[in-house]
Amino acid sequence: MNSSAKASPWWTSSVHADRRPFLIGRNAIQAALRGFFAREDFIEVDTAVLQVSPGNEAHLHAFATEALTTDGQRAPFYLHTSPEFACKKLLAAGEERISCFAHVYRNRERGPLHHPEFTMLEWYRAGESYESLMMDCVRILALAAETVKAGTLAYRGVASDPFAGPERLSVAEAFERHAGIDLLASVAADGSTDRNHLAAELRRVGMRVADDDGWADLFSRVLVEKIEPHLGFGRITILDEYPVSEAALARPSARDPRVAERFELYACGVELANGFGELTNAAEQRRRFEIEMAEKARVYGETYPIDEDFLAALALMPEASGIALGFDRLVMLATGASRIDQVLWAPVAEYGR
Numbered sequence: 001m002n003s004s005a006k007a008s009p010w011w012t013s014s015v016h017a018d019r020r021p022f023l024i025g026r027n028a029i030q031a032a033l034r035g036f037f038a039r040e041d042f043i044e045v046d047t048a049v050l051q052v053s054p055g056n057e058a059h060l061h062a063f064a065t066e067a068l069t070t071d072g073q074r075a076p077f078y079l080h081t082s083p084e085f086a087c088k089k090l091l092a093a094g095e096e097r098i099s100c101f102a103h104v105y106r107n108r109e110r111g112p113l114h115h116p117e118f119t120m121l122e123w124y125r126a127g128e129s130y131e132s133l134m135m136d137c138v139r140i141l142a143l144a145a146e147t148v149k150a151g152t153l154a155y156r157g158v159a160s161d162p163f164a165g166p167e168r169l170s171v172a173e174a175f176e177r178h179a180g181i182d183l184l185a186s187v188a189a190d191g192s193t194d195r196n197h198l199a200a201e202l203r204r205v206g207m208r209v210a211d212d213d214g215w216a217d218l219f220s221r222v223l224v225e226k227i228e229p230h231l232g233f234g235r236i237t238i239l240d241e242y243p244v245s246e247a248a249l250a251r252p253s254a255r256d257p258r259v260a261e262r263f264e265l266y267a268c269g270v271e272l273a274n275g276f277g278e279l280t281n282a283a284e285q286r287r288r289f290e291i292e293m294a295e296k297a298r299v300y301g302e303t304y305p306i307d308e309d310f311l312a313a314l315a316l317m318p319e320a321s322g323i324a325l326g327f328d329r330l331v332m333l334a335t336g337a338s339r340i341d342q343v344l345w346a347p348v349a350e351y352g353r
Contacts, residue, residue, distance in 0.1 A: 010347055022343045025148045025335040030101065030327070032147040033121065033140060037099040042123060045098050047086035049105070053307040054078035055085070057248060058216075058295040061107035062304065063116075078304065079105035082324055083122055084249070085310040088278070091126055091320055092313040099123040101327065112339045113270060116348050119327040130261045130277040130321040134238055137265050137273055137325070138166055141236060144334040153333035155268040158233060160333070162267070166236040171223075171259070174239060179226040180205050183243070186215065187258040191244035216295065219246060232266035239264045248288040250276035265325070267333055275323035282315040 008015050037044065054062030063079040080086075083102040090098055104120045125132055141162040145153060152159040175183040186198040193215040202209050202218055207225070209218065231237040240263040244252055247260035261277030279285055286306065293303040331343040341347040 010341065019342050022331070022335045022337045023345055026328075026331045026343050026345075028147050029144045029331055029334060032143055034101075036140065036143055037123065040097065042097040042099040043095060045087065045090055045095070045100050047080075047083040047100060047102060049079055049103065050077045051080045051085065051307065052077065052309070053085070053305050054105075055081045056289040056292050056304055056306060057081075058292045058299065061109070061300075063105045063107055076305075081106050082120060084322070084324065085307055087122055087124055087322065088317055088320075089310065089313040091124055091318060092316040096126040097124070113329060113332075115328070115340045115344065118340070118344070121325045121327040121330075122323065124278075124320055124322040126318045126320045128321055130263065130275055130323075133275040133321050133323045134166070134168070134263065134265075137238070137275075137323070138162075138236065140325070141267065141272075141330070144330055148334050150334050150336070153267045154336050155270055155333050156338065158268040160232045160267040161235050164235040166238050168238045168240055169231075170241040171239060171243065172241065174227045174231075175222060178230050179207075179222050181222060183219075184256075184258055187243050187245070189257055191252070191258060193243070193245050214295070216245065219243070228266070228271070229269055232268050232270065237266040239266060247276065248292055249279055249285070251279045251281075261321075270329055270333065271326075272329055272333075273323055273325035276321065278317070278320045278322050280314055280317050280319060282311045285314055286311055 010016065010019065034044065050065070050067070054060070060081050062081055065077050065079065067075045067077050069075070082104055083100050087098060087100060100122045102120050102122065103117055105117050107116065110116060123136070141153065145151070145162045153162050172183045175181045181201045183198075186194040186201070188194070195215040195218070198215055198218045199209045199213065202222065207221065231239060241253060241256070241259040242250070242262040243258060244260045247262035250260040250262040253259045253261055263275050264271055265273035265275070289306050297303050328340050328343050331337070332340060335343065337343050
């Protein structure tokens with residue numbers, strides 16, 4: 001067979017037959033999770049994809065489009081990268097427990113674990129701590145495995161037991177354990193960061209540092225190269241207490257103002273979810289968005305608008321916790337799929353080749 005021959009498309013009967021068990025598993029898991037949220041008294045909501053802002057995180061990239069009025073005037077819009085802004089507006093409106101299976105869109109992302117259009121499962125609990133989301137995650141991963149009769153979650157030869165108690169590890173502890181770096185020595189009490197101090201730490205442990213690396217670049221390098229490959233092996237890992245500069249939508253921890261109420265969930269070395277104790281201070285949220293957009297302009301030469309309607313709603317939003325879980329990735333790990341396109345009913349066509 002010619003190695004350069006084009007692969008058969010997903011709709012070829014033989015390819016679909018190989019994918020179909022994963023897809024049936026997907027449907028079963030989605031139904032089970034809908035049942036879980038209904039039993040927990042959540043209301044399932046459905047949010048608009050078109051938004052005036054796709055989000056304001058420096059390293060998230062959106063798909064842009066535009067609306068035409070009846071007289072031909074143009075207005076810029078974006079496909080949302082998350083239903084978060086809309087969900088928080090619903091919390092401001094008075095909803096207390098909401099869940100949402102949303103198709104979301106992220107540009108510059110494609111690979112075994114990334115797809116330009118994918119399904120995000122988000123849920124929010126008004127008046128409840130972000131630790132309640134951690135307990136939700138443990139139950140959801142176990143339920144997903146039970147539903148498809150999987151004893152473990154698995155990816156690329158690595159297994160994680162969803163029925164075992166999770167490991168809870170702070171980011172600072174992870175930096176010390178896996179990289180030998182005292183992360184919080186480079187973070188001040190007001191959350192500001194010392195780039196030169198962290199750069200010296202990376203050089204000390206033999207990691208590369210570029211002249212134009214900012215503190216966030218160095219943080220991400222250690223996280224990706226030294227820490228994430230060790231998370232969620234054998235059992236689930238909850239990586240908790242991110243530095244406040246790496247948690248633009250989370251409130252600071254009452255225990256230590258240098259860190260925030262943000263955690264990420266890992267299984268088999270794969271990031272599955274990102275949860276927060278939600279920031280509800282509109283002025284502080286604006287300040288953080290402006291910092292994120294300044295960084296986006298520096299790195300990528302573009303920015304996204306701030307959703308003023310969201311900031312107005314945030315001023316009315318109750319204390320809450322919220323989380324976004326990559327539903328397709330969860331299905332992959334529960335069914336044993338090796339690529340995200342195997343668990344998508346109709347993947348986006350390949351492009352850029």
